[in-house]
Amino acid sequence: MKRRTFLSAAMATTALLPMLANAQTALPPAEPRDWSGATPLRYPDPDLIALDRSFQRYILFNTPIRRHHTGTLWAEGPAWNGVGRYLVWSDIPNNRQLRWIEDDGRVTEFRNPSGNSNGNTFDNQGRQISCEHGGRRVVRYEYDGSVTVIADSFEGKPLNSPNDAVVAPDGSVWFTDPPYGIRGNYEGSQAEAELPFAVYRVDPANGGISRVTDEIGAPNGLCFSPDYSQLYVADTGSGREIKVWDVDGSRLRNGRRHVQLTLPGTDSVTSADGIRCDVDGNIWAGARPGVQIIAPDGDTIGVIRLPEVCANVCFGGTRRNRLFMTASQSLYSVYVGVQGAGIA
Numbered sequence: 001m002k003r004r005t006f007l008s009a010a011m012a013t014t015a016l017l018p019m020l021a022n023a024q025t026a027l028p029p030a031e032p033r034d035w036s037g038a039t040p041l042r043y044p045d046p047d048l049i050a051l052d053r054s055f056q057r058y059i060l061f062n063t064p065i066r067r068h069h070t071g072t073l074w075a076e077g078p079a080w081n082g083v084g085r086y087l088v089w090s091d092i093p094n095n096r097q098l099r100w101i102e103d104d105g106r107v108t109e110f111r112n113p114s115g116n117s118n119g120n121t122f123d124n125q126g127r128q129i130s131c132e133h134g135g136r137r138v139v140r141y142e143y144d145g146s147v148t149v150i151a152d153s154f155e156g157k158p159l160n161s162p163n164d165a166v167v168a169p170d171g172s173v174w175f176t177d178p179p180y181g182i183r184g185n186y187e188g189s190q191a192e193a194e195l196p197f198a199v200y201r202v203d204p205a206n207g208g209i210s211r212v213t214d215e216i217g218a219p220n221g222l223c224f225s226p227d228y229s230q231l232y233v234a235d236t237g238s239g240r241e242i243k244v245w246d247v248d249g250s251r252l253r254n255g256r257r258h259v260q261l262t263l264p265g266t267d268s269v270t271s272a273d274g275i276r277c278d279v280d281g282n283i284w285a286g287a288r289p290g291v292q293i294i295a296p297d298g299d300t301i302g303v304i305r306l307p308e309v310c311a312n313v314c315f316g317g318t319r320r321n322r323l324f325m326t327a328s329q330s331l332y333s334v335y336v337g338v339q340g341a342g343i344a
């Protein structure tokens, strides 16, 4: 009898081991904090959380997560302008773009109307590129102030609602086209989707548009690996995963799951929205409960916990070591121990 009891206990302990391993990655409880910045907090910032020792190098001991602005309805599309030293981002439902200026930290309304813009970036010449829900198009703002439509249709049918864009070294613009901007009248105008949800590439030489993949539920954020040999795309549709493809010139090959995120410490699947790579190849993803940092092998090694749902991120600042986070009603940033890959 005693022996059986012992065996049962031993088996129970063994069965618990995976749960314990999982529990170790659970986040410590959030402490209340004053996000206005009026009450300084004790370093290190308790919401910069290492889930793996390898993330420690990216946490700066003496820097806080800061909230720069509150007042948007749904914030996305942060992009850093290195010449102007400002961060532009979109307030999609309010049909405007805002700008946080590094000089003195003020925020101004940069563009209104914005065509319900979502993702923004800058090309290799510093020109702003924006994905518009309202116009169902991708546009480029030129030096003389005019607007060039880069893409608004494919094979004679209107795009759904371009969501996010990145620029390759050859000047090609790669963008995602899910239906989120036409599902209602809040972030754009309600309409029926006429094209599959897909990723496109705009050729820099002739402006031609090619569909590089539609093997994805609903493509959302995207980014290249630091050497541009791979393209990561967040699927917020049926897949709920980050997929990766090998970039072969103007084509994509060998699409596969890179990672499916969970809320750390649980089995609850969560999606990434916007993603950006750092120079070490880690992906910084807008994903509950703020930002998840995913090592090249797919492990989530750290979390930046925010009090709001974070959609998109980008690296900025003169040294590209400041992570900007557009999170629902607010804009946040934090200096980190690594630089962003790419220019915007």
Ligand code: MG
Pocket (backbone or CB within 6 Å): 076, 118, 119, 163, 164, 220, 221, 273, 274, 311
């Ligand atoms: Mg997005």
